[in-house]
Amino acid sequence: xxxxxxxxxxxxxxxxxxxxxxxxxxxxxxxxxxxxxxxxxxxxxxxxxxxxxxxxxxxxxxxxxxxxxxxxxxxxxxxxxxxxxxxxxxxxxxxxxxxxxxxxxxxxxxxxxxxxxxxxxxxxxxxxxxxxxxxxxxxxxxxxxxxxxxxxxxxxxxxxxxxxxxxxxxxxxxxxxxxxxxxxxxxxxxxxxxxxxxxxxxxxxxxxxxxxxxxxxxxxxxxxxxxxxxxxxxxxxxxxxxxxxxxxxxxxxxxxxxxxxxxxxxxxxxxxxxxxxxxxxxxxxxxxxx
Amino acid sequence: xxxxxxxxxxxxxxxxxxxxxxxxxxxxxxxxxxxxxxxxxxxxxxxxxxxxxxxxxxxxxxxxxxxxxxxxxxxxxxxxxxxxxxxxxxxxxxxxxxxxxxxxxxxxxxxxxxxxxxxxxxxxxxxxxxxxxxxxxxxxxxxxxxxxxxxxxxxxxxxxxxxxxxxxxxxxxxxxxxxxxxxxxxxxxxxxxxxxxxxxxxxxxxxxxxxxxxxxxxxxxxxxxxxxxxx
Numbered sequence: 001x002x003x004x005x006x007x008x009x010x011x012x013x014x015x016x017x018x019x020x021x022x023x024x025x026x027x028x029x030x031x032x033x034x035x036x037x038x039x040x041x042x043x044x045x046x047x048x049x050x051x052x053x054x055x056x057x058x059x060x061x062x063x064x065x066x067x068x069x070x071x072x073x074x075x076x077x078x079x080x081x082x083x084x085x086x087x088x089x090x091x092x093x094x095x096x097x098x099x100x101x102x103x104x105x106x107x108x109x110x111x112x113x114x115x116x117x118x119x120x121x122x123x124x125x126x127x128x129x130x131x132x133x134x135x136x137x138x139x140x141x142x143x144x145x146x147x148x149x150x151x152x153x154x155x156x157x158x159x160x161x162x163x164x165x166x167x168x169x170x171x172x173x174x175x176x177x178x179x180x181x182x183x184x185x186x187x188x189x190x191x192x193x194x195x196x197x198x199x200x201x202x203x204x205x206x207x208x209x210x211x212x213x214x215x216x217x218x219x220x221x222x223x224x225x226x227x228x229x230x231x232x233x234x235x236x237x238x239x240x241x242x243x244x245x246x247x248x249x250x251x252x253x254x255x256x257x258x259x260x261x262x263x264x265x266x267x268x269x270x271x272x273x274x275x276x277x278x279x280x281x282x283x284x285x286x287x288x289x290x
Numbered sequence: 291x292x293x294x295x296x297x298x299x300x301x302x303x304x305x306x307x308x309x310x311x312x313x314x315x316x317x318x319x320x321x322x323x324x325x326x327x328x329x330x331x332x333x334x335x336x337x338x339x340x341x342x343x344x345x346x347x348x349x350x351x352x353x354x355x356x357x358x359x360x361x362x363x364x365x366x367x368x369x370x371x372x373x374x375x376x377x378x379x380x381x382x383x384x385x386x387x388x389x390x391x392x393x394x395x396x397x398x399x400x401x402x403x404x405x406x407x408x409x410x411x412x413x414x415x416x417x418x419x420x421x422x423x424x425x426x427x428x429x430x431x432x433x434x435x436x437x438x439x440x441x442x443x444x445x446x447x448x449x450x451x452x453x454x455x456x457x458x459x460x461x462x463x464x465x466x467x468x469x470x471x472x473x474x475x476x477x478x479x480x481x482x483x484x485x486x487x488x489x490x491x492x493x494x495x496x497x498x499x500x501x502x503x504x505x506x507x508x509x510x511x512x513x514x515x516x517x518x519x520x521x
Contacts (some may be wrong), residue, residue, distance in 0.1 A: 044520070053365065054517040069515075076368040084366075085521045102299060103367035148368070286519040 002029040002150050003064035003077060003182065005050065006278040010059035012045055021206045023059070027199070029149065032176055034197035034214070035186040036278075038286050042206040044082070047154050051080030063150065076105055080145035082154040086135050089127040093138055096127060097145075104146040112145035118167055132159035138204075140168050144175055152184045155169040165192070172196055194278040204286040214278070221276030221284075222258050223267040230269050241276065241284045253280045284285075293373050300369060300377030304360065305384045308352055312385060315348050316341070316392060338397040342426060346433040351462075353382070353437025355489050357445035357513065365518045375510050382434045390426040394419060421491070425470060428498045432466040435505035442512040445519070462505055469494035 005027035012020040020042045027033055037043045049056055052069045061068060068074040093116070101107045116123065119137035122130075127138065136159035143151055157165050172183060173196065187193050194200075200217050202209040210217070221241060224231055227248040241253040253276050258266075266273055319341050326340070356378055364374050398419075407428025434457035 048520065052370075053520065055515055070370045070372060071297060072370050072373060075365075075370055076296075078368060080366065099303075099367060102303070103296070103364075103369060249462055271400075 001118050003074070004029050005150070006060075006062040007046075008060045008062075010046075010049065010056045010061060011059045012042075012049065012054070013114075020049070020056075022068070023203070023206075023208045023213050025201060025208055027201075029182045030180045031198040032183045032185065032196055033199045034171065034190075034193065034203055034278075035184055035201045035203065036282055037186075037203040038188060041203050041286070043203060044154055045206075046203065047080065047184065047186055050150070051075075051078050051152060053080065067277065070190060076103070077148050078152070079104065079143050079146045080152045080154065081139050081156040083136065083156060083158060084139060086127045086130070090171040092124055092126055093121055093130070094123045096136055096142065098141060099182055100142045100146055104148060106147040106149075108145050108147055111147075112141055115144060115171065118171075119164060119203035120222055133161055133164060133205040136160045137164060137168075140280060144171055147175075147181065148177055150182045150184070152186075155184045155188075157187075157189075165189075169193065169196055190282050191277060191279040197278075200278065203221070206239050208259045209285050217281065218275050218278065219257060221253060221255045221281055223251055223253050223273065223276055224266065224269035225249065226269065230271060234269060234271060235264060240285075241280045253277070256285055293370065296369055296373040297376045297380070299338060300364060300373055301323055301380035301384070302493075304378055304381035308381060308385050311352070311386065312348070312389060316370075316389070319344050320396065336397055337400050338365055338422065339424070341396075342429070345393065345426070345430045346463075349382070349386065349389075349430045349434040353434040353439070354441040354444075356438055357441040358519075361445065361516075362519050371513050371516065371518075375513055378438070379506055382431060382438070385447045386427050386431040386434065389430055389521060390423045394423050414503065425491075428471055428495070428502070429466065432498060432502055432505070433463060435502055435509070436460075436462045438510075439505055442509045442516075446512050446516045454494050459477075460506075462501060466501055469497050484520035 005025075007023055007025045010023045012016065016063065016080065016124060035043050048054055049061060050063070050068070052071075052075050055069055063071075063074050063078065066093065097109070097112050097116070099111050101112070115121075119134070119141060121134060121137055121141065127135065127168065130138065135253065136157055139156050140153065140160075143153060143156065157168055169192075172185070175181075176183060179257055185193060185196060194214070197214045200214050200229045201212065202264075224235055226234075226249070228245060228248055231250045231252055235252050235254055239255040241255050243252040245251075255276075258273065263273060320337075323337055323340050327335075361371070361374055364377075365371065369377075439462070440452065440455050440459045443458075444452030480498065
């Protein structure tokens with residue numbers, strides 16, 4: 001089932017604190033979204049609204065044209081995966097997988113078992129006795145195997161070590177190819193996950209900063225590399241995001257699209273133009289106004 | 291997946307999980323009862339009234355725990371608050387019924403083996419077994435509902451406002467006890483200036499049913515739009 005997400009002027013206040021303010025965003029189904037923002041930017045609030053964990057203070061949310069809050073048909077199609085506190089959880093891994101199988105309409109048990117094997121998850125161990133990395137792997141296993149048309153991973157991979165995260169990223173790519181659905185990944189580990197995103201949503205201080213296709217977003221900046229003096233001369237009137245120097249060679253990340261004339265000029269000066277990283281753009285875009 | 295299917299699945303699952311706890315609980319009560327009868331008791335109290343008070347407390351605790359343990363868990367499975375409510379209520383009704391039937395069966399065996407009378411101090415001696423069972427069922431269910439109210443209040447508003455719900459729950463269980471001559475009825479009897487013996491059983495049933503409906507309705511109001519805790 002294809003379910004587009006539409007949020008219109010959505011706000012969420014806790015007393016006087018504005019966790020989310022005036023967010024309007026359209027998420028087409030079947031794509032992978034990277035929701036990025038600094039700690040406390042409002043990522044989790046945004047995602048828990050989509051998962052109907054709470055109601056917005058104002059504005060409207062529609063999933064597949066319907067209001068998702070308390071809508072049994074929609075809520076069963078949205079999976080929200082986050083770091084759960086399992087300190088008291090006596091149930092075994094197996095029971096967790098069985099519960100998800102019982103309530104998730106598209107759950108694929110064989111796939112869950114394959115994933116559990118890949119993550120080395122012990123089936124008969126109580127969940128509270130798993131390491132935090134293994135608990136994350138369990139959450140992610142259930143999230144992926146649920147094959148929910150909207151699957152949200154809210155920093156669900158923080159407890160995992162790098163090789164396990166890598167397995168998760170591979171699975172996201174393979175799943176998106178074989179069973180396309182809307183996958184929303186929130187993170188501040190931008191540099192290692194950016195290749196997964198079709199679309200990027202950046203939020204900062206509860207507001208939507210931008211929502212753009214990943215490749216278009218990267219055109220908003222460039223990395224200029226070459227002899228230090230030449231690079232400095234070339235970028236002197238541009239907005240610099242980051243610079244690195246090694247001996248006489250310098251690389252400067254700039255913000256703003258390069259005109260054709262500028263590109264020509266760079267080539268003539270022997271400068272290399274490379275893509276800017278999402279990480280640098282993210283840092284730049286969420287630093288403004290500080 | 292429609293909401294009717296969800297409710298029945300959830301009520302079955304909750305009944306099985308809580309039933310497992312109830313089996314442990316009843317086994318423990320049985321052991322304590324046997325020890326109690328052998329060592330302490332001179333009055334030869336039968337099992338049914340002996341199990342009555344602990345069963346009420348057991349159901350009260352189940353009710354208090356329910357939102358914190360099951361609401362987040364099931365919403366995370368994509369279940370609505372509404373289905374959680376109806377599923378939990380059905381499971382609690384089934385569990386209360388199961389407890390009263392099992393307690394009656396154990397007492398029945400005891401009656402056959404020892405010839406002792408099944409009496410419940412809240413009803414008169416001539417009360418029939420179905421009537422005794424039904425009063426057990428209603429009473430433990432009231433305690434579940436009161437606990438659920440407290441649990442929902444704390445889940446929704448935290449401990450401070452949750453304390454207000456504890457007061458309300460105490461009023462509910464003591465009102466229910468009033469009509470069944472329970473332990474907490476004294477203040478009410480004095481307040482209403484009535485004699486417990488004057489209250490008819492039919493009236494007690496009706497009032498208890500109203501109390502139950504009211505409490506369940508309050509729990510539904512508290513959980514209908516509640517923010518689900520991420521934990």
